[in-house]
Structure formats: C-alpha cells, structure tokens
Amino acid sequence: MELSHHYSHRGFPITNLLSPEQSEQWLLGHFHPEGLKCPWCKSTVERANVFRVTRKSELKVYRCKDCQSIYNLYTGTVFEQRQLRPQQAVLLIRGVLKGEPSDVLARELELNYVTVLQLRRKIQENAELLQSEEPLPDFEAESDEMFQNSGEKR
Ligand SMILES: [Zn+2]
Numbered sequence: 001m002e003l004s005h006h007y008s009h010r011g012f013p014i015t016n017l018l019s020p021e022q023s024e025q026w027l028l029g030h031f032h033p034e035g036l037k038c039p040w041c042k043s044t045v046e047r048a049n050v051f052r053v054t055r056k057s058e059l060k061v062y063r064c065k066d067c068q069s070i071y072n073l074y075t076g077t078v079f080e081q082r083q084l085r086p087q088q089a090v091l092l093i094r095g096v097l098k099g100e101p102s103d104v105l106a107r108e109l110e111l112n113y114v115t116v117l118q119l120r121r122k123i124q125e126n127a128e129l130l131q132s133e134e135p136l137p138d139f140e141a142e143s144d145e146m147f148q149n150s151g152e153k154r
Pocket of ligand 1: 038039040041042043064065066067068069
C-alpha cells in the first residue's frame with residue numbers, strides 16, 4: 001500500500017487513517033499491557049461501569065465498582081487531562097519517537113504547538129517507562145497494517 005508511506009505529504013488529515021478503536025487498542029497495549037485497571041485500587045476494568053464518554057476525545061470514562069474512582073485510558077499517562085483523540089495520541093507518540101519536528105506534528109495532527117512541546121517532553125522523559133508489547137521498530141509495519149485494515153472496513 002504505497003499510499004501509507006506518503007500520507008503525511010498529501011495534505012489530508014492523517015488522523016483520519018486510524019480508527020478510534022484501533023488507536024485505543026494500541027494505546028491500551030502501550031500504556032496498560034496487563035489490561036486497564038483502576039489506578040487507585042487496581043481492580044480490573046471488568047469491575048467498572050462506563051460512567052460517561054468524554055465529549056472531545058470520545059473516551060469511555062469508567063467508575064470502579066470497588067472504590068468508586070473515575071478513570072479512563074489516559075489516567076496515569078502523559079495524556080491525562082488532555083483532550084486528544086486516541087488517533088492523535090498514537091500518532092503523536094509515533095512522531096516524537098521518530099524525531100519528527102514539533103511544528104510538523106502540530107500541523108499534521110491539528111494540535112496546539114505548545115501542547116505538542118509539552119507532551120513531547122513528557123513522552124521523551126517517560127520513554128523508558130513506555131515499554132510497549134509491540135516494540136517500536138515494528139510500529140511502521142504495524143501502522144501500515146492498521147491503515148490497510150481501516151481501508152478495508154470502508
Ligand atoms: Zn478502584
């Protein structure tokens with residue numbers, strides 16, 4: 001699929017190439033390789049109810065049945081309190097770890113430049129902690145696969 005290698009230069013939002021579900025799955029594997037848990041009492045997400053869905057980032061917000069705490073996919077990560085959509089979060093991590101310039105990332109991902117700078121610093125500080133199930137060198141191939149899958153669904 002030659003398109004995916006040039007997507008960032010064609011002038012359309014690259015975030016449209018990833019589905020929210022695929023992006024959430026990737027973030028889940030990246031930040032919570034053992035599964036999403038309540039950050040306070042460590043009960044699994046199966047022991048939580050969906051409390052609401054955030055308006056801007058469209059993330060499910062869970063309420064833990066054991067301790068009544070509220071949490072989501074970003075809780076305890078560099079994206080906590082940010083309004084990024086999952087696609088933006090995946091592509092920002094990818095861009096930062098590939099060393100792409102902040103102004104380019106801000107433009108491509110339609111994010112505020114200062115937000116990109118702040119998140120870039122945190123992503124780099126946490127780089128050792130962000131050990132993913134999927135090692136980074138494979139992410140290129142994996143994202144191509146993700147793009148292909150999202151294309152097939154349409
Ligand atoms: Zn809890």
